[in-house]
Amino acid sequence: MPYTISSLVSFEEDIKKSRFQAFAVPVENEEAVREFLDQYRDISTTHQCWAWKIGHNVRFNDDGEPSGTAGRPILATIEGNELTNVLVLVNRWYGGIKLGTGGLVRAYGGCAGQCLLLAEKIELIEKKKVWFQCLFSEWSIFQYELNSQQIEFSEEYTADGVSVTALVQLHQIETLAVKIQDISRGRAQLKIVEEENV
Template sequence: MPFTLDTTYRYEEEIKKSRFEAIAAPVDSEEAVKAFLALHKDITTTHQCWAWKIGHQLRFNDDGEPSGTAGRPILATIEGRELTNTIVLVNRWYGGIKLGTGGLVRAYGGCAGQCILLANKIELIEKQEYTFECGFAEWPILQYELKQLDIEYIEQYVEQGIIVDLKLQQDQVASFALRLQDVSRGRSQLCEPKA
């Protein structure tokens, strides 16, 4: 069962005079990853190493540290905690003592792991996209239902009524489809979007 983080977390520690700071946050797209990295860009650091995972997509970066000593251990920490839709950035300010490859792996992976241990994990519930059309008269009732169930939606007004694109959790599909048919007296159907 995949999990993500509820918000952004930070953890800091000093290892052999080098200061390490981990920042872990939820992300849901590559655009969110880019925005996170831009927000946390810090030119005072010696290295800014990171890893992220969104579904089956993943990336990591050693930012000048020896290959495989920073980004990969951070990613291993994310995967080891069954997280997805998560990014962890570990900043390092070099303190003058070399840690060696094993020391770097322990420092980056350990700092990322401590940060994630502080985090509140939440179950990531997959949502499926659907669409339906309804008349102007039914829309206020259906709009109220969507808001009560906290369902994300986008409405588009057209000449014959409203086209609604929405994201439903698997356990919401059957009951909402039934409610839609009820309110529209069978005229509206919940459909998967056309490719």
């Protein structure tokens, strides 16, 4: 069962006069990763190293530290905690004492790990984007159905009726598809939008 974290958490520690500061944040996509890294860019740091995992996609960055001593250990802590849709950023302010490659691995991995221990783990529920159209006269029924199942949706009014896009949990798809067919008397169909799983 994949897990993510519920909200932003941070952790700070000093290791041999270097200050390390970690942030862990839930992310849905690469755009959210870029936005967070831009927002938390700090020119006072010596290094800003990070790793993220979204689904099966992973990326990490050593930001000038010796290869494999920062980004990879951060990623290892994300995967070790069985998390996905998570970005961990670790800032370092160099304090004058070299840590060596083993020391760097322990510092970055350890700081990221301590930060993730503070986070609340939540189950990641897979959702799919779906789309359907209905008549104006049917829209209030569908609106009630979507709201009662706590389904996120957006509607667009067209000349022919209402075009609806929604994010639906996997177990809700079949019930909703049947409901749409019933209400529209077979005229409307639920279509899965092949983008990405959310």
